[in-house]
Amino acid sequence: MNRDELRAKVQDILRDIVDDDTVTITDDTVAEDVVDWDSTNHVRLIVAVEEEFHIRFETDEITKPESVGELLDLIQVKLAT
Amino acid sequence: MSSLADLPWLTAPPADFVEQCRALVADAGRAGLGAQAARLAVHALDGRQARRLGRAISRIAEAGGDLAPLAPLRLVVLSNKTFDFIGDHLPAAAARHGAALDLILPPFDQAMQEALDPASQTRQAGAEAILLALDHDWYGLGAPALDDPGIALLDAMARLGDLLSALQENTAATLYLSTVATPPVSLFGSFDARAPGSPRALIEAFNAAIVRMAEERGALLMDTRALAQQVGTERWFDPVQYFAYKLPFASAYGAIYADWVGRLAGAARGRARKCLVLDLDNTLWGGVVGDDGLAGLVLGPGSARGESFLAVQNMALALKARGVILAVSSKNDDALARGAFEHHPEMALKLADIAVFQANWRDKPSNLEAIAETLNIGLDALVLLDDNPAERAQVRAALPMVAVPELPADPAWFAWTLMSAGYFEAVGFSAEDRLRAAAYAGDARRAEVKATARDLGDYLTSLDMRLTAGPFDAAGRTRIAQLINKTNQFNLTNRRYSEGDVAAFETDPAAITLQIRLADRFGDLGMIGVVIARVREASDGVREAGVDSWLMSCRVLGRQVEEAMLALLLERAAAAGATRIAAQYRPTAKNGLVRDLLDRLGFTLVAEDEAGVRDYVLAVGGTAGAALPMRIERAAEGASRPRPP
Numbered sequence: 157m158n159r160d161e162l163r164a165k166v167q168d169i170l171r172d173i174v175d176d177d178t179v180t181i182t183d184d185t186v187a188e189d190v191v192d193w194d195s196t197n198h199v200r201l202i203v204a205v206e207e208e209f210h211i212r213f214e215t216d217e218i219t220k221p222e223s224v225g226e227l228l229d230l231i232q233v234k235l236a237t
Numbered sequence: 238m239s240s241l242a243d244l245p246w247l248t249a250p251p252a253d254f255v256e257q258c259r260a261l262v263a264d265a266g267r268a269g270l271g272a273q274a275a276r277l278a279v280h281a282l283d284g285r286q287a288r289r290l291g292r293a294i295s296r297i298a299e300a301g302g303d304l305a306p307l308a309p310l311r312l313v314v315l316s317n318k319t320f321d322f323i324g325d326h327l328p329a330a331a332a333r334h335g336a337a338l339d340l341i342l343p344p345f346d347q348a349m350q351e352a353l354d355p356a357s358q359t360r361q362a363g364a365e366a367i368l369l370a371l372d373h374d375w376y377g378l379g380a381p382a383l384d385d386p387g388i389a390l391l392d393a394m395a396r397l398g399d400l401l402s403a404l405q406e407n408t409a410a411t412l413y414l415s416t417v418a419t420p421p422v423s424l425f426g427s428f429d430a431r432a433p434g435s436p437r438a439l440i441e442a443f444n445a446a447i448v449r450m451a452e453e454r455g456a457l458l459m460d461t462r463a464l465a466q467q468v469g470t471e472r473w474f475d476p477v478q479y480f481a482y483k484l485p486f487a488s489a490y491g492a493i494y495a496d497w498v499g500r501l502a503g504a505a506r507g508r509a510r511k512c513l514v515l516d517l518d519n520t521l522w523g524g525v526v527g528d529d530g531l532a533g534l535v536l537g538p539g540s541a542r543g544e545s546f547l548a549v550q551n552m553a554l555a556l557k558a559r560g561v562i563l564a565v566s567s568k569n570d571d572a573l574a575r576g577a578f579e580h581h582p583e584m585a586l587k588l589a590d591i592a593v594f595q596a597n598w599r600d601k602p603s604n605l606e607a608i609a610e611t612l613n614i615g616l617d618a619l620v621l622l623d624d625n626p627a628e629r630a631q632v633r634a635a636l637p638m639v640a641v642p643e644l645p646a647d648p649a650w651f652a653w654t655l656m657s658a659g660y661f662e663a664v665g666f667s668a669e670d671r672l673r674a675a676a677y678a679g680d681a682r683r684a685e686v687k688a689t690a691r692d693l694g695d696y697l698t699s700l701d702m703r704l705t706a707g708p709f710d711a712a713g714r715t716r717i718a719q720l721i722n723k724t725n726q727f728n729l730t731n732r733r734y735s736e737g738d739v740a741a742f743e744t745d746p747a748a749i750t751l752q753i754r755l756a757d758r759f760g761d762l763g764m765i766g767v768v769i770a771r772v773r774e775a776s777d778g779v780r781e782a783g784v785d786s787w788l789m790s791c792r793v794l795g796r797q798v799e800e801a802m803l804a805l806l807l808e809r810a811a812a813a814g815a816t817r818i819a820a821q822y823r824p825t826a827k828n829g830l831v832r833d834l835l836d837r838l839g840f841t842l843v844a845e846d847e848a849g850v851r852d853y854v855l856a857v858g859g860t861a862g863a864a865l866p867m868r869i870e871r872a873a874e875g876a877s878r879p880r881p882p
Contacts (some may be wrong), residue, residue: 196321204283
């Protein structure tokens with residue numbers, strides 16, 4: 157899966173969680189840019205990403221990403237190992 | 238392997254699940270939406286899907302919509318951990334078990350404030366039920382109390398007692414207490430069990446106290462401890478999710494936890510199931526009694542499969558002893574099916590255990606309706622245990638209110654699956670429950686199946702059947718001979734042929750042979766039908782195809798496969814220059830099922846002798862039959878088949 161496909165999948169999950177099919181994300185998107193991307197929905201997103209890609213984040217990884225790009229970096233690292 | 242976290246007794250949600258949820262909301266003012274919501278809820282949903290359905294349910298309620306037949310329930314959850322992600326699953330789980338939840342989640346770790354503050358959400362909401370989802374931390378039992386374990390235990394009990402008193406004084410809600418799961422960390426090792434101040438020993442003692450308090454206070458009990466044990470506490474507790482998000486347990490178990498709560502809510506509202514309807518062949522025993530005979534059934538000690546089926550029977554007996562009514566619905570010959578109960582030495586279930594016994598060739602939905610009517614209970618009180626995926630799909634499509642658990646292919650999992658699905662959840666066990674089984678049982682009576690033809694709608698089309706037909710060939714020889722010698726019920730003439738005989742038909746220029754295979758969206762059913770006919774000059778000079786053998790596996794009854802077989806036979810007879818089909822029904826002890834088959838297919842009866850042998854004819858090239866709900870593929874002529882001279 158290349159980065160664009162990965163981003164599209166994460167975007168699908170995020171759209172589902174915030175129930176808004178118009179949400180569009182780029183690597184620079186941060187939570188504040190998206191209505192309803194609050195801390196509760198952030199946990200939903202992380203858990204859904206773990207399920208979708210069959211990966212598990214460690215404690216430090218969960219708290220690190222501050223943008224969509226950093227989250228995608230992390231998923232790619234996890235998928236590669 | 239089956240895992241509780243996946244709720245494997247539920248089917249996967251439909252591809253258009255999201256659209257269906259949206260349609261529910263768009264329709265919010267319409268009546269009967271509860272049944273549709275329940276229908277969407279009986280799938281294995283992930284957190285997002287469950288949350289979406291839950292939102293649809295609450296929007297219908299907000300719009301003043303009608304959620305009948307679901308029983309409305311305003312539930313407050315007081316938790317000392319992050320409950321939102323578990324809450325995502327709760328409304329869907331409750332709908333699955335008959336309740337329309339209005340879920341209220343006050344801020345976490347405010348249980349006592351919610352009880353005492355008149356302005357709190359709990360007090361203002363007018364809760365009908367309050368679930369106390371409190372874990373070892375809230376009770377102060379996560380740390381050792383080696384110096385004075387008795388005080389630690391009394392403190393925990395006093396804390397709960399104060400909360401219960403405040404809630405009972407200030408609200409009218411039914412309280413759901415929770416037992417406490419023990420974290421999988423030991424202090425001493427095995428000695429924990431003998432050190433009263435170890436967290437393990439403290440929590441064990443405290444759980445016993447909670448069970449007593451539930452009894453004294455008239456509260457319900459959510460046995461979180463039992464669920465955690467069944468899952469395994471090592472998996473139940475997830476330290477990463479605990480420290481990062483304050484989740485009380487791993488997010489993977491949100492769905493099953495919510496299902497357990499949903500069962501309780503449903504049972505408290507009288508929505509638990511009352512009757513277990515059992516299929517017979519390959520559900521209660523291995524094999525097909527009509528074809529394999531009593532001696533051929535796999536049941537009881539001596540084989541792993543036999544023990545698996547016996548375990549299903551013993552589970553049914555255990556359910557009966559606690560008041561669940563047992564019934565049978567099987568596509569079978571009544572006398573043969575009853576005979577297995579009466580004469581098979583390994584049968585744990587007896588006819589006297591069965592309240593209604595439906596062994597016939599009618600469709601299952603009609604039989605389930607007859608069972609419910611005879612027992613005077615609702616269809617929503619039935620659970621059908623059936624190994625056949627197509628039968629399950631038909632019942633789900635026709636009668637969505639009947640619970641039909643998915644079953645894996647391996648019967649070792651049947652009893653586990655049935656019992657893990659929680660259909661028969663109870664909130665009490667009374668003298669009436671003990672007596673119910675006796676009141677219903679004893680007669681294994683036959684219920685009248687309504688004669689009206691059931692409109693199967695597009696059910697048969699939805700099976701996506703692919704039928705493959707070809708002449709006999711070397712590759713099919715063994716299976717053809719097996720079918721010819723094993724099929725007793727759907728078999729017009731019961732002529733038996735060896736593999737050598739079958740091989741001879743392959744090269745016989747006068748023989749028309751058909752081997753029929755069927756696959757559907759659930760899988761490949763393999764070879765399920767055989768026809769042998771012989772082209773000959775009849776005594777009246779007509780060139781006819783005389784049917785020597787025509788047989789079919791009972792697994793594919795009710796799918797219009799026999800119509801397809803006739804169409805294929807007509808096609809081949811025409812190609813061979815025959816203008817008439819001649820066929821015979823030769824009665825045996827087991828083939829009453831096909832006594833009227835040829836009449837049904839449009840043949841004309843020309844003679845019947847004293848032994849009941851009937852002769853029929855049908856003209857070739859008459860009117861075309863109705864469209865069949867399957868794709869028919871004709872296999873190429875076998876290589877071993879010689880060209881006609």
